[in-house]
Amino acid sequence: MTQPITDPTILRALEALRLPDSLMYAALNPDLRIERASTQFRHFCDYDDRQIEGALLSEALPEVAGIEDAFQGVLRGEAPSFEIRRIMREGPQRSHTYASLLVVPRDQSDPGAGLLVIVQDTTDAGLLEQTLSHQRHDIALMQGELMNTADVLRQRNEELDSFNYTVAHDLKAPLMVISGYANVIRTELDGNLSDRAIRALKQIESTAYLMSNIIHNLLLFARLRDTTEVVATVEMKPVIERSLARVSWRVKDRGASIDVTPELPPVLGYGPWIEEALANLLENAIKYIGANNPDPRIKILARVENGWVSYGVQDNGIGITPENQAKLFEAFSRFDTDQAEGFGLGLAIVGRIVAKLNGTISVDSAIGKGATFWLQLPAPPNRGAAQPPDVPRLK
Numbered sequence: 001m002t003q004p005i006t007d008p009t010i011l012r013a014l015e016a017l018r019l020p021d022s023l024m025y026a027a028l029n030p031d032l033r034i035e036r037a038s039t040q041f042r043h044f045c046d047y048d049d050r051q052i053e054g055a056l057l058s059e060a061l062p063e064v065a066g067i068e069d070a071f072q073g074v075l076r077g078e079a080p081s082f083e084i085r086r087i088m089r090e091g092p093q094r095s096h097t098y099a100s101l102l103v104v105p106r107d108q109s110d111p112g113a114g115l116l117v118i119v120q121d122t123t124d125a126g127l128l129e130q131t132l133s134h135q136r137h138d139i140a141l142m143q144g145e146l147m148n149t150a151d152v153l154r155q156r157n158e159e160l161d162s163f164n165y166t167v168a169h170d171l172k173a174p175l176m177v178i179s180g181y182a183n184v185i186r187t188e189l190d191g192n193l194s195d196r197a198i199r200a201l202k203q204i205e206s207t208a209y210l211m212s213n214i215i216h217n218l219l220l221f222a223r224l225r226d227t228t229e230v231v232a233t234v235e236m237k238p239v240i241e242r243s244l245a246r247v248s249w250r251v252k253d254r255g256a257s258i259d260v261t262p263e264l265p266p267v268l269g270y271g272p273w274i275e276e277a278l279a280n281l282l283e284n285a286i287k288y289i290g291a292n293n294p295d296p297r298i299k300i301l302a303r304v305e306n307g308w309v310s311y312g313v314q315d316n317g318i319g320i321t322p323e324n325q326a327k328l329f330e331a332f333s334r335f336d337t338d339q340a341e342g343f344g345l346g347l348a349i350v351g352r353i354v355a356k357l358n359g360t361i362s363v364d365s366a367i368g369k370g371a372t373f374w375l376q377l378p379a380p381p382n383r384g385a386a387q388p389p390d391v392p393r394l395k
Helices: 008-017 039-044 068-075 123-188 195-223 236-254 271-287 346-356
Strands: 024-028 034-037 082-090 096-105 115-121 232-234 257-260 267-269 297-305 308-315 360-365 371-378
Touching: 024 039, 039 115, 068 096, 068 115, 123 195, 195 236, 236 257, 236 271, 236 297, 267 271, 267 371, 271 297, 271 308, 271 346, 271 371, 346 360, 346 371
Parallel strands: 257 297
Antiparallel strands: 024 034, 024 115, 082 096, 096 115, 232 267, 297 308, 308 371, 360 371
């Protein structure tokens, strides 16, 4: 039970401090010996069954030993009060009790009258602070581990990129030789080869081209992760011409026709990436135009609206189901393996390029009615207008 405080000087001190009389307290004489103390103070100091009166404060609270000068400073009037924001006591079960200590004169008009020590239990706040401190320590350790892991991953990625480049270079060189010799044989011996031999040579050229394209796409897909380029106004006519040149052999082999819209508005982007995106869309159109299509046709469309330029690659092929449209731009996605070769990287590359260029990619398609892929990019500033001093860099 809380003992009521009746000492008028203590009551006046508490009233002056606007503190409740239920707080733990002890009244000290000028020698810092305890004259009287509340029940809560006795319990806090583990003096429940012992007499606390007459004991030095440092005996009852060993935590304040060594700082008696601060108490004497209040007695001499050198300081109006003295506060210890946190002391910690360890109980018999190694449990911790936290408290704050406020020391004030018992009588403001007579500093020599002794001191009043007011104790407030802050165990909950102290335990919370201790828990937070442990958590901060754990978080710091985790951050260090994550940084080390990130450094290791970065180093391994650099090693993989170097390895990929070396392997790709070493693989593409013999593929070009194989394809070149096959073409020479077929051309030089034209008329002296059987139909079966001609088909075999064409298959060699086609397979070499496919393997070279797969290697190119694998490397490009990996490089796009970290590549940084400068965006600028891109004239689309030469970009489209280069894209068409890259697939001309495939178009001719398939017997397809390509119609390009005469109006080719410029875009804001990076030319080589846009060329890659269009070349991959054209490759995709050829793949899925249908093996039994009697009149394979591909169109390159363009439109400008609301500050955006959209280029479309349209085919009259087999079309795409709504279910497959949702997975079109995922790496290694293939939906008709009987008619399309490769590893399903082309559209994933397009998606990654478009994201790098702050654009969008979409598709309109239905089964049996072909597909149109729309590549949407920002329109460049008005021609003749001043260019911004800082050209944004893509990351």
